[in-house]
Amino acid sequence: MTSDVREIQPAPERSRPATWPAVRALLLRLHFYAGILVAPFLLVAATTGLLYAASFQLEKVVYAHELTAPAPAGRAMLPLERQIAAARAAHPHGTVGAVRPAEPGATTRVLLDVDGLPDSTRLAVFVDPYTGAVKGTLESYGSSGALPVRAWISTFHRHLHLGEAGRLYSELAAGWLWVVALGGVALWLSHRRRGLRPDRRATGLRRTLSWHGSVGLWITIGLLFLSATGLTWSAYAGANVDKLQTALGWTTPVLPGAAGDHSGHAGHGGHDGGAPAGADADRVMRAAAEAGLSGPLEIAWPAGPGAAYVVKEMDRDWPQRNDQVAVDAGSGQVTGELRFDDFPLAAKLIRWGIDGHMGVLFGLPNQILLMALAAGLIAMIVWGYRMWWQRRPTRGFAAPYARGTWRAVPLAVLVPAGAVAVAVGVFVPLLGISLLAFLAADVVLGRVRAAR
Structure with a gap:
């Protein structure tokens, strides 16, 4: 008798797609350019942001x-x-x-x-x-x-006391921060020796890379949060964010019953240095308390004839208390209410995001977290420049981010990625303009080197 014996062949080892080496090289090239050219802006933003997070406690001491x-x-x-x-x-x-x-x-x-x-x-x-x-x-x-100390640091963080022109630095930093962070995560995932903790036994370039990658991974979520919320304050991307919020109905609701003649500036709407006739700040406070509001509060004076007082809860700690009521200046009766619980979810998320970026959402824990994120980003930038110095060509290292690597990326990947880049560049203009500048510089440098 004969038996049909079939030799079982081992399953072929699963390999990465052939396109990945080209995509990884392109990511390395982009990460390299952003690290070298955008990192100074990120360093300034992180340093001033760290100072701002500490300014809350500094303000309490100074004043x-x-x-x-x-x-x-x-x-x-x-x-x-x-x-x-x-x-x-x-x-x-x-x-x-x-x-x-x-x-x-x-x-x-x-x-x-x-x-x-x-x-x-x-x-x-x-x-x-x-x-x-x-x-x-x-x-x-x-x-x-x-107050003056915190206001000075806040302005320094926002535009370096250079006015509207200075806002471009912070918008450029916020626009690139998420790109650098996500690119770093992708490169970390592709590395053979990736780890959640730095390799303390490594030396030289490998040790620096280990610290850069591990710390960067731990703070990625925080960096993405800072990037997204920071763009809401920017000049050009911020305007697009406002348009998107309006189109999607994500705007903050308006307090009913507080309107009046707003022909004058707030606080100058017809009352000569005092409250409107018949008004009583203590009565306004009692009306707000009866409506369920509790301190800390702010009473905004009527903006003009016929307008009402607006009493707002100012507690930004979690859970937030941001209810508002309008109180008639003459009768002292509540004429409108706006409850934070009734905000659309998107409006709540925006409020939480802004307060978290400002360091007031959880009070001191929020400020400590922001300082830790800023310190981590500063360390990441320092390690990045150190790696650049450690692998410089004069030491015999071949650059892992060769010029022209995009040519090896298949069109099926390159075209969609280019379309996404164009869309993002339109929504975040400074990111798009600076990316075009990087590409132009890369081409010019390549031509110069080829001519040599």
């Missing part, structure tokens, strides 16, 4: 006298109207734009609109709520109420 008011034993706070009157008496040249009533142990902040101050800036008068004494005056910037 402790103005911000704090220990409660005397057995003494209650004065009526809010008396505190406002004390601020106005000390600075009669300003008109009341908003008031932030005191929390226990803190001062009341009366925000005055004063001619000659920069945009979005008011004069903050700090009043001891127990004695009515004015403890000081400082300029207050923006909705977060940043």
Whole structure:
């Protein structure tokens, strides 16, 4: 008898697609250019961002006298109207734009609109709520109420005190940050010795690469978050983000019942340095409390005749309390409510994202996390430049990011990738323009080297 014996052949070893080496080389080339040319902008953004995250605690130390008011034993706070009157008496040249009533142990902040101050800036008068004494005056910037030290650092982070032209640096950094981060993750996944922790036994270039890759992987999610939220403040990409939010209905709802004649600027809408006739700040506070609002609060004065007071919760900690009510200036009755729970999910995510980027979402833990991310990004940039120096051609290293590698990428991959790059470049213009500049520089350098 014969038996039909078939030899079982081992299954062929699964290999990576033939296109991957070309794609990886192209990613390396892009990562190299971004690391060399964009890293200085990222370094400035990370350093100033680290300073900004620390500025919240610095502000409390520098302005402790103005911000704090220990409660005397057995003494209650004065009526809010008396505190406002004390601020106005000390600075009669300003008109009341908003008031932030005191929390226990803190001062009341009366925000005055004063001619000659920069945009979005008011004069903050700090009043001891127990004695009515004015403890000081400082300029207050923006909705977060940043005082001079934090406002200076914030402006430095945003545009280096160079005005609108300086905003281009931060937009360029935010536009490239997500590209560099995702490209680094792709390269880490393709590396044979990838690991979640740095290889402490490695030396030289391999050790630097291990630290660069491992730390970069751990902070990728944070970098993507900072990139996405940072673009919302940018000049050109930010305008496109606003258009997209409007088109998709992701805008923040408007408080009903607060409108009026807004022909004047906020705080200058017809009241001569004080509240409208019949108004009472304490009554407005009681109406807001009855509507369920609790401190910290801000009372925004009516913007014009017929408008209402707007009382806002200012608590940015998690879970957030950002409810608002409109209170009629004459009757003291609530005429409109806007509850944060009723916001569309997209509007909530945008609010959380902005507050998280600003370091106010979780208070101190949020600020510590931002400082850690900034420090990690700074270390990544330093390691990146060190790797560039360690593998320089004079030491016999062949560059792993050769010029012209895109020619080896199949059209089935190159065309869709190019289409995505064009779409992203249109939405984030500075990213698109700088990418074209990189490609042009690469071509010119290639021609020069070929001629030599």
